[in-house]
Amino acid sequence: MLWRVVSQAIPTCSRLITRGMRIESHCPRCPTAEETINHVLFQCPFAKMVWQLSNTPILQTHRFDDDTEDNVSHIINSYQNKNLTLSQKLVPIWLLWRIWKARNKLVFNKFLESPSKIVLQVEAEIQEYINSLNNSQTSTNIPPNHRFVADKWVRPPPTVFKCNFDAGFDVETHKATGGWIIRDNHGNPKAWGSSKLTHVSSPLEAEAKALLVAMQQVWIRGLKDLQFEGDSEILINAVNGRTIHSDLINLIQDIDYWSSKFSSIQFMFIRRSGNSVAHNLAKFSCFHGDFFSRSVDQPLWLKRLVCKDSFIT
Ligand SMILES: [Zn+2]
16 A cells, blocks of 8 residues: 555546546545645545544654655654554554545545544554454464463353354445354253344444344343353453443443343353354344244254354363
């Protein structure tokens, strides 16, 4: 991306015009400004707002100017700055990409994205990315039997039920689905289902909403002692109060409210490999629409997945 910016390869309007295409040359957001790369990424009021909201330390003593090359060099140099955390180094690069995507969404899909949403999304994506880096590091450094986090499904203690949940989220369409399955101490499924989730703007939000649906489904079945298990470490940390997420505050409050309805409740993180039943349920809904268990018919594909989990434990 940086290289493309420097080499002016991004086909912004003014470039397309120099190549002989006849289109409007002004920015789709500001009718009076020519749409150059520098304008879209740094000078457009929309871009300026995104940069300002991001609060990035690289702009504390610096301002972007009219020179694309200067601006990009500043970002590259900041990436080498040893005083910045990995997340602080990644934010500017990620923002460039997201600002460009937002411009395309506006031009091609007539979709207006809000600057604050972009910043929140970038923060969540970077967290998710750093987390996956940490996860792969722990899994290579520590022998499998010493790993603290479960990567295989484990039965809950007697009298406790375990509910695994997962979400699916399409970054392009923002369509989200949630899947859940409740199992007893013998690994037998009590109920399962999947459904579409509405008003979701990030993968993290989808995970939180999938958990809420799972909690409600457990509650209406009258079960009181529960373990909820999901594969988003960020969400589980937030629910357990270890981290605070500004974009999740309302959802965490809802989760707290539903938690108070149970006699005992635990939120646990499991690696994706151990959460495959819920993962597949979420995926199923994305292709076939809402889907819920009845006491008699358990689809063969689900039976196989559940069996695989039960054999392990
Ligand atoms: Zn503009």
